[in-house]
Structures are given as C-alpha cells and as structure tokens.
Amino acid sequence: xxxxxxxxxxxxxxxxxxxxxxxxxxxxxxxxxxxxxxxxxxxxxxxxxxxxxxxxxxxxxxxxxxxxxxxxxxxxxxxxxxxxxxxxxxxxxxxxxxxxxxxxxxxxxxxxxxxxxxxxxxxxxxxxxxxxxxxxxxxxxxxxxxxxxxxxxxxxxxxxxxxxxxxxxxxxxxxxxxxxxxxxxxxxxxxxxxxxxxxxxxxxxxxxxxxxxxxxxxxxxxxxxxxxxxxxxxxxxxxxxxxxxxxxxxxxxxx
Amino acid sequence: xxxxxxxxxxxxxxxxxxxxxxxxxxxxxxxxxxxxxxxxxxxxxxxxxxxxxxxxxxxxxxxxxxxxxxxxxxxxxxxxxxxxxxxxxxxxxxxxxxxxxxxxxxxxxxxxxxxxxxxxxxxxxxxxxxxxxxxxxxxxxxxxxxxxxxxxxxxxxxxxxxxxxxxxxxxxxxxxxxxxxxxxxxxxxxxxx
Numbered sequence: 102x103x104x105x106x107x108x109x110x111x112x113x114x115x116x117x118x119x120x121x122x123x124x125x126x127x128x129x130x131x132x133x134x135x136x137x138x139x140x141x142x143x144x145x146x147x148x149x150x151x152x153x154x155x156x157x158x159x160x161x162x163x164x165x166x167x168x169x170x171x172x173x174x175x176x177x178x179x180x181x182x183x184x185x186x187x188x189x190x191x192x193x194x195x196x197x198x199x200x201x202x203x204x205x206x207x208x209x210x211x212x213x214x215x216x217x218x219x220x221x222x223x224x225x226x227x228x229x230x231x232x233x234x235x236x237x238x239x240x241x242x243x244x245x246x247x248x249x250x251x252x253x254x255x256x257x258x259x260x261x262x263x264x265x266x267x268x269x270x271x272x273x274x275x276x277x278x279x280x281x282x283x284x285x286x287x288x289x290x291x292x293x294x295x296x297x298x299x300x301x302x303x304x305x306x307x308x309x310x311x312x313x314x315x316x317x318x319x320x321x322x323x324x325x326x327x328x329x330x331x332x333x334x335x336x337x338x339x340x341x342x343x344x345x346x347x348x349x350x351x352x353x354x355x356x
Numbered sequence: 357x358x359x360x361x362x363x364x365x366x367x368x369x370x371x372x373x374x375x376x377x378x379x380x381x382x383x384x385x386x387x388x389x390x391x392x393x394x395x396x397x398x399x400x401x402x403x404x405x406x407x408x409x410x411x412x413x414x415x416x417x418x419x420x421x422x423x424x425x426x427x428x429x430x431x432x433x434x435x436x437x438x439x440x441x442x443x444x445x446x447x448x449x450x451x452x453x454x455x456x457x458x459x460x461x462x463x464x465x466x467x468x469x470x471x472x473x474x475x476x477x478x479x480x481x482x483x484x485x486x487x488x489x490x491x492x493x494x495x496x497x498x499x500x501x502x503x504x505x506x507x508x509x510x511x512x513x514x515x516x517x518x519x520x521x522x523x524x525x526x527x528x529x530x531x532x533x534x535x536x537x538x539x540x541x542x543x544x545x546x547x548x549x
Contacts, residue, residue, distance in 0.1 A: 106405075106406065109404070112400070154406060155406065169392075170388060170392075173388070173391050173392050173395050173396070174388070174391065176395050177391045177394075177395055180395075180399075190399075190400050191395075191399040191400065192399050192400045192401075192402065193395060193396065193398060193399035193400065193401045194395040194396055194399075195404075196401075196402055196404040197404045197405065197406050198404050198405045199405045199406075203405055207402065211402070215400075218400065229390060293393050294393070296389050296393075310393075312394075341387070341390055344394065347394035347395065347398040347399045348394060348398045350398065350399050350400045351398075351400065351401070352400055352401075352402075
C-alpha cells in the first residue's frame with residue numbers, strides 16, 4: 102500500500118458497494134473504485150501509483166495531453182456512473198491522499214461542508230447550454246473585387262470588421278436572452294469560457310457556454326425549451342447533459 | 357461500458373433524465389473539452405496530501421501550450437483559448453521584445469557616439485549595410501519584419517556609417533534567432549516611413 106496513494110473521485114452520503122457496479126478496471130489508476138466510509142459519508146476512492154502522482158512527476162504529466170485526457174475521462178467516467186445512481190459531490194481532478202486514513206480524516210473534518218454541498222445538489226443535475234453563431238448568418242458577402250489600392254483595401258477591411266462586430270453583437274444579445282430563459286428554469290447558473298472554434302471543429306463562434314443546475318423535474322421543460330430554438334436564424338443552441346453538477350459543487354466559502 | 361470511446365457519443369441517461377422521459381441530448385465531438393473544463397477547475401476543490409495546483413487552469417493551459425509539440429493536438433482538446441488573449445500571444449510579445457532590443461541598441465550606439473567595430477566578426481564581412489538597418493529603431497519600430505529583412509544595398513539618405521557594423525550584426529542575429537513568421541515588407545524602406 103505504501104506504493105499507492107488514495108485518489109478521491111467524489112463524496113456521497115448514501116452510497117453502497119452496489120453503486121460501484123461496473124466500474125472495475127475503469128478507474129484512474131490500477132485500483133478499482135471502492136468506498137471509504139467515515140462520519141456518515143462515503144468517499145469513492147481508488148489506488149493510484151505513488152510515482153505517477155508524486156508532486157513533481159504529476160506536474161510534468163499535466164503537461165502531457167494524452168495522460169491528461171485519459172485521466173480526465175477516467176475520472177469523469179467514475180463520477181458520472183455513480184452520479185447517475187446517487188447524489189454525489191464530485192471532486193476536481195487529481196485529489197490524492199497518502200492513504201485511506203487521511204481520506205477518513207477528510208470526511209470527518211469536512212462532514213458539514215460536504216453535507217451542505219450534497220443538500221444543494223440533491224435531485225438536481227447540471228446541464229450545459231452552448232450558443233454559437235450560425236456560420237454565414239447575418240454575414241455580408243465577401244467582395245469579389247480585389248481592392249485596387251491600399252486605402253480601398255483598408256476601407257473594405259474596416260467594413261467587414263464592422264459588420265462582423267455587429268453580427269457578433271447580435272448573437273451575444275441572442276445568447277443573453279437564451280441564458281435568461283434557461284436561468285428561469287434553473288436553481289443556479291454559471292458561465293464557462295466559450296470554447297474555441299477550432300475545438301468545436303466548426304467555423305461558428307461560441308457566444309455562450311453556460312452551466313445550469315436544474316431540478317430533475319424541470320429537465321423535460323429544459324429540453325423542450327432548447328428544442329424550441331432549433332430553427333433560430335442567427336444562433337445554434339446545443340444542450341449537453343445531464344452532468345454530475347461539477348460546476349455547482351464548490352464548498353461554501355470557496356468559489 | 358469501459359470503452360472510453362463511449363464518451364464521444366452521448367452521456368448516459370441519468371436517473372433524472374429517465375424520470376423526465378426527455379429525449380437524450382447528443383453531445384457533439386466536443387465532449388472532452390466539456391469534461392476538461394469541468395473536472396479541471398470545477399468540482400469540489402480540496403488540497404490533497406500531494407499539492408497539485410489544478411485551480412489555475414489558465415496557467416496549466418499556458419504550460420501545455422509551451423510543452424506540447426503539436427498545438428493542433430491541444431486544439432483538438434480545446435485547450436487553445438489563449439490564442440484570443442493578446443497578452444499571451446507570442447507574436448505580440450516577440451514584436452515588443454524586438455522593438456525594445458532595437459531601441460536599446462540604438463541608445464547605446466548613440467551614447468557611445470559610434471565605432472561599433474569592437475566586436476568585429478567574420479559574419480559582418482560582405483554584409484552590405486545601409487541606413488535602413490538603423491532606421492527602425494529610430495522611429496517607432498512598427499514591425500519586427502525589418503529584422504528579418506536581408507540588408508539591401510540600396511544606399512539611402514543620411515546613413516551614419518559608423519553605426520553600421522553593430523547594428524547590422526544585431527539585425528542578422530535577431531533574424532537568425534527569430535522564428536516568427538516572416539513578412540517581407542513591400543518596400544525596403546518600410547522602417548523609415
């Protein structure tokens with residue numbers, strides 16, 4: 102055991118071994134996810150190799166995208182699988198302790214804070230709403246004539262930028278309305294940084310990347326609301342989820 | 357279910373969703389980015405026994421960019437927002453740095469009053485020098501492209517011949533070091549205008 106560290110995925114209060122079903126071999130390290138119990142709470146924990154997670158080597162590894170992607174997926178897989186069965190508070194990636202005793206101390210010392218988070222997340226899920234400009238929507242046709250002079254070029258360039266700005270401004274206004282409508286169904290909301298076009302693989306610019314904490318009972322309303330924008334002339338609205346409420350799991354007193 | 361590929365499709369239906377009997381939304385190909393933006397700096401953040409500063413996703417992504425050989429790979433993962441942040445854009449930084457160096461160089465030369473021949477080297481031999489090499493540092497260097505330009509031999513107005521050797525070497529040195537995309541000025545007198 103001294104060669105292993107205890108990696109904590111999430112904390113719950115009504116977890117049983119049955120909730121870990123199907124997760125054998127799916128964890129971040131070699132160790133299968135298991136429960137560590139203390140103070141009326143359960144932590145979902147898995148053994149990870151010490152050398153892989155020692156401070157220095159981990160810093161290096163975080164710069165290894167392949168490792169980061171695999172770890173993030175494994176972490177998310179465990180959290181999401183259990184989160185689809187029970188209410189859990191997910192921990193952020195790579196929270197590791199020397200051993201299970203340290204995890205028990207964490208549960209005991211943090212019991213009140215964890216309970217507060219679990220109360221907030223109970224019966225709710227996080228949904229993502231991403232709004233992007235439709236390509237070509239409201240965009241001017243590019244001039245076919247080549248500018249003959251520098252001044253002409255600059256003029257057309259300024260014009261293009263201005264029209265582009267206006268299209269962006271319109272889409273941002275649309276996004277505000279959409280955000281407002283979704284927030285009316287949500288108990289909390291957060292905004293993430295809009296994702297880059299190169300990442301989405303589309304030429305469309307993202308103008309809203311919102312996360313919303315929604316009661317289970319309102320999920321149907323949310324999906325129909327988002328569906329009602331499927332023909333929106335200027336923006337494309339995408340719904341992701343339900344997610345385990347990562348974006349709403351901050352402990353009190355932190356952000 | 358343990359196949360990681362499963363994540364590129366759609367999220368599994370959850371209890372809530374089943375209850376709501378709502379249509380299952382599709383995640384597009386961006387889900388790794390969606391995952392990363394949540395697991396990296398969201399969730400409950402507690403200091404573990406091994407200190408890992410994952411709070412600072414911005415710093416992490418900068419480091420990623422510096423280290424990752426293939427930026428395209430980073431882009432696939434969506435870790436490329438820095439490209440929109442001008443303060444992080446290496447292009448700007450390089451230009452500023454270039455300008456600063458040229459200005460310092462010029463000040464030194466002016467203060468010294470000249471003969472920059474104290475560091476002759478073979479490389480200078482045969483390098484035609486003209487005032488254009490010097491000008492950029494003078495009037496607000498607008499663009500580092502002057503540093504990339506081969507000195508040309510077109511003689512020009514008001515050359516201070518004494519400054520030539522140093523400046524020319526500086527230019528060449530910079531040109532060799534720089535990896536920024538080179539843009540050729542339309543006209544060789546770019547810096548002077």
